[in-house]
Amino acid sequence: YDDKRKFYQTGVKSFDKNGKISTAIGTSFSTPRVASLIAGLDGELEETFDPLLLKALVIHNSKYSKNLKVPEKERTKQMGFGIPGCITDILYNKTNEATLILRDNLSKGEMIDILDFPMPECLIKDGYYTGKVIVTLVYDPILDPTQGAEYCQSNIDVKFGSYDYKKLRDIEKRNILNPVGREGTNNVLKPTLYSKTIKKGNIGDFALMERLQIQYGDKYYPVKKYAVDLSEMTEGNKINCLGKDKKWFLKIQGLYRDFVETQAKLTGEIISQEFCLIITIKGDEDMSVYDNVTQNLDYYNF
Numbered sequence: 235y236d237d238k239r240k241f242y243q244t245g246v247k248s249f250d251k252n253g254k255i256s257t258a259i260g261t262s263f264s265t266p267r268v269a270s271l272i273a274g275l276d277g278e279l280e281e282t283f284d285p286l287l288l289k290a291l292v293i294h295n296s297k298y299s300k301n302l303k304v305p306e307k308e309r310t311k312q313m314g315f316g317i318p319g320c321i322t323d324i325l326y327n328k329t330n331e332a333t334l335i336l337r338d339n340l341s342k343g344e345m346i347d348i349l350d351f352p353m354p355e356c357l358i359k360d361g362y363y364t365g366k367v368i369v370t371l372v373y374d375p376i377l378d379p380t381q382g383a384e385y386c387q388s389n390i391d392v393k394f395g396s397y398d399y400k401k402l403r404d405i406e407k408r409n410i411l412n413p414v415g416r417e418g419t420n421n422v423l424k425p426t427l428y429s430k431t432i433k434k435g436n437i438g439d440f441a442l443m444e445r446l447q448i449q450y451g452d453k454y455y456p457v458k459k460y461a462v463d464l465s466e467m468t469e470g471n472k473i474n475c476l477g478k479d480k481k482w483f484l485k486i487q488g489l490y491r492d493f494v495e496t497q498a499k500l501t502g503e504i505i506s507q508e509f510c511l512i513i514t515i516k517g518d519e520d521m522s523v524y525d526n527v528t529q530n531l532d533y534y535n536f
Contacts, residue, residue: 294370332527352530353482373509387494396480
């Protein structure tokens with residue numbers, strides 16, 4: 235199995251005409267391997283073929299090898315999102331973790347703002363939320379090759395985190411869509427909340443294989459993945475973001491460039507984006523995260 239995992243990184247070894255071993259790399263080698271994995275995954279799901287869901291599942295469950303020497307900021311540039319896991323690992327959780335999937339179509343002017351996210355209380359330790367969070371967002375952007383470097387005409391942003399309390403808002407004001415808002419919001423996916431010193435000292439599996447924080451900035455990426463360890467926050471940010479009385483939210487919102495918005499107004503088309511978001515919450519081995527999340531889903535009427 236280790237040899238198969240190495241296959242994704244090193245390509246294949248073959249003998250040249252002189253009998254010497256030669257090494258080759260490239261997508262020609264990895265593509266059939268990933269295609270085979272996705273075919274097996276689709277068969278196991280026994281649902282309508284959904285390439286966006288399958289793509290998101292594979293990326294969400296990809297990891298970097300333990301002996302990886304590539305700096306964190308260079309990983310996605312050089313190695314993508316890592317090596318996919320096997321079908322069993324992709325589809326099944328342990329009792330100390332829970333995975334939620336949101337598959338939908340987001341039209342322009344709409345957003346999804348979940349104010350009662352089922353964050354498991356069993357993660358609270360010494361008065362603060364702990365645990366690891368992995369978020370993967372895959373979507374079908376609107377493309378227009380006539381726009382040069384801005385050929386990707388749409389984007390979806392995701393924010394996940396804590397807040398202090400709900401408040402009523404005036405929906406008669408411009409851009410106010412939700413009558414209920416959040417006060418004291420903190421997006422825990424922001425890399426600036428975490429201590430570089432603590433991260434440098436952590437050498438566990440999560441730090442070596444899964445931790446991922448990317449400064450996406452203003453660029454439009456149709457695949458976004460975040461993996462953060464809440465224990466790596468600075469002490470000040472833990473107080474602001476992870477207190478036991480905090481509520482949790484998940485927000486997804488689409489963005490569009492001026493060109494495609496203008497075209498839509500002229501044609502009367504309602505522009506939208508298909509997306510799949512997967513979020514995994516992990517706790518310590520003795521935490522019943524799966525059961526706790528399931529109970530909260532029922533409690534909040536999901």
